[in-house]
Amino acid sequence: MRYVSTRGAAPALDFRDVTLAGLASDGGLYLPDHWPSLSREAIAGLANLSYVDTAVAVMTPFVGDALTPGELKALCAQAYGRFSHAAVTPLVQLDHDRWLLELFHGPTLAFKDVALQLLGLLFERFLAGSDRHLTVVGATSGDTGSAAIDALAGRAGVDIFMLHPAGRVSDVQRRQMTTVLAPNVHNIAIEGDFDAAQALVKRMFNDPGFAGRFALSAVNSINWARLMAQVVYYFYAAVRLGAPERSVAFSVPTGNFGDVFAGYVAAQMGLPVAKLIVATNVNDILHRAISAGDYSKGIVQQTPTPSMDIQVSSNFERLLYDLGARDGGALAAQMQGFESSGAMRLTDSQHKGAALFASDRVDLDDMTLAMRWAYEHAGQVIDPHTAIALAAARRHASDVPVVTLATAHPAKFRDAVERATGQRPALPGRIGDLFEREERFVTLPGTFEAVTDYIAARAVPRA
Numbered sequence: 001m002r003y004v005s006t007r008g009a010a011p012a013l014d015f016r017d018v019t020l021a022g023l024a025s026d027g028g029l030y031l032p033d034h035w036p037s038l039s040r041e042a043i044a045g046l047a048n049l050s051y052v053d054t055a056v057a058v059m060t061p062f063v064g065d066a067l068t069p070g071e072l073k074a075l076c077a078q079a080y081g082r083f084s085h086a087a088v089t090p091l092v093q094l095d096h097d098r099w100l101l102e103l104f105h106g107p108t109l110a111f112k113d114v115a116l117q118l119l120g121l122l123f124e125r126f127l128a129g130s131d132r133h134l135t136v137v138g139a140t141s142g143d144t145g146s147a148a149i150d151a152l153a154g155r156a157g158v159d160i161f162m163l164h165p166a167g168r169v170s171d172v173q174r175r176q177m178t179t180v181l182a183p184n185v186h187n188i189a190i191e192g193d194f195d196a197a198q199a200l201v202k203r204m205f206n207d208p209g210f211a212g213r214f215a216l217s218a219v220n221s222i223n224w225a226r227l228m229a230q231v232v233y234y235f236y237a238a239v240r241l242g243a244p245e246r247s248v249a250f251s252v253p254t255g256n257f258g259d260v261f262a263g264y265v266a267a268q269m270g271l272p273v274a275k276l277i278v279a280t281n282v283n284d285i286l287h288r289a290i291s292a293g294d295y296s297k298g299i300v301q302q303t304p305t306p307s308m309d310i311q312v313s314s315n316f317e318r319l320l321y322d323l324g325a326r327d328g329g330a331l332a333a334q335m336q337g338f339e340s341s342g343a344m345r346l347t348d349s350q351h352k353g354a355a356l357f358a359s360d361r362v363d364l365d366d367m368t369l370a371m372r373w374a375y376e377h378a379g380q381v382i383d384p385h386t387a388i389a390l391a392a393a394r395r396h397a398s399d400v401p402v403v404t405l406a407t408a409h410p411a412k413f414r415d416a417v418e419r420a421t422g423q424r425p426a427l428p429g430r431i432g433d434l435f436e437r438e439e440r441f442v443t444l445p446g447t448f449e450a451v452t453d454y455i456a457a458r459a460v461p462r463a
């Protein structure tokens with residue numbers, strides 16, 4: 001399997017190099033050069049497999065010969081062995097045709113652990129025995145940072161610099177990052193919002209001076225290996241609800257379009273996905289894009305769902321490329337137009353091609369009502385992000401099962417959960433002493449110079 005850039009001008013890479021690379025050198029994102037497919041029999045056969053064996057079956061075509069099947073299985077067993085539920089991503093029934101897929105049983109209580117626990121191990125495996133040292137730079141609106149830090153803390157050959165918007169992540173999220181005191185972990189609070197932090201990271205990758213000095217790598221969902229690991233749970237859930245005989249719909253609380261894009265990949269591989277519901281909060285650029293073809297930035301509004309407070313969704317570029325006949329030159333021009341004006345229209349073929357997706361914008365009241373409904377009618381305390389997707393799932397008439405992706409443990413957002421349901425979720429035992437631990441981070445102005453000076457003084461230059 002080879003990986004190509006959405007903007008058509010970066011060299012094609014194999015799985016090992018695409019894992020270590022992150023963003024492509026032409027500013028695009030890497031994608032497999034074709035979608036592998038699983039036959040109906042192969043999909044039916046997944047129904048009896050453990051999560052780890054499902055992961056190996058789904059990911060093998062993407063990994064190619066970069067790992068032996070035994071090595072891939074060992075890495076998956078190690079990554080998913082750290083989850084606190086034996087099913088890794090269990091399904092919970094809400095009513096006769098609605099389900100939750102609980103993705104938050106990993107070490108930092110967010111769905112991002114599913115991908116990042118594996119990614120940390122892939123980094124270590126691919127760097128072992130080389131003299132390469134990776135400088136991972138990322139921006140987080142909360143959950144990515146803690147999951148990436150947990151996955152990379154103490155790993156040889158890697159430093160991680162994680163930018164978060166100062167004051168705009170929850171206390172639990174901040175402490176999950178800043179109480180990890182491993183010397184290769186560097187937390188930076190940026191004065192600005194998440195999009196500003198993400199723009200700084202993008203600029204570092206595109207700056208020849210800076211990117212030339214350090215072997216930069218990404219753990220944001222622009223990293224292909226992360227998306228690949230997320231494809232697995234779509235298969236795992238769907239076969240338990242009757243696939244491939246029966247198709248299944250998914251409702252996904254969406255920010256950077258990584259999680260829901262993994263569902264699109266599962267569908268391209270042959271999983272019968274009836275619908276992918278893109279659920280946004282009031283930061284609704286994706287809802288406008290999918291319902292009306294209008295991809296234009298608004299002003300970021302802060303909500304109780306910070307991981308979705310985004311006005312630019314990096315991974316949407318991957319969908320636009322795939323739906324635009326994979327024409328990298330045309331997509332590069334379209335994206336450059338968007339980057340200079342903050343707005344673009346989807347082409348007719350992109351808009352029509354997106355028919356697998358539905359979308360919905362969920363405001364604060366409907367989010368709260370969904371949290372109450374889950375508690376009062378199904379006995380489930382859910383987090384605000386999950387509630388956005390559940391509200392969308394409940395609006396969506398369907399004759400197939402609808403699975404809402406539960407992306408964070410409710411204890412990560414205790415205040416919002418308590419306001420809606422009157423229940424204050426306890427922190428699970430494994431992170432219960434979070435508020436007693438020492439914190440370490442710096443606060444910097446959101447300027448390119450301030451952040452790159454700080455990183456350059458601490459990172460290991462390229463060999």
Ligand SMILES: *Cc1c(COP(=O)(O)O)cnc(C)c1O
Nearest residue numbers: 143255256257258259307407408
């Ligand atoms: C990251 C995150 C999301 C959004 O996922 P994307 O892949 O960025 O669309 C939703 N909910 C939670 C809790 C998250 O951490």
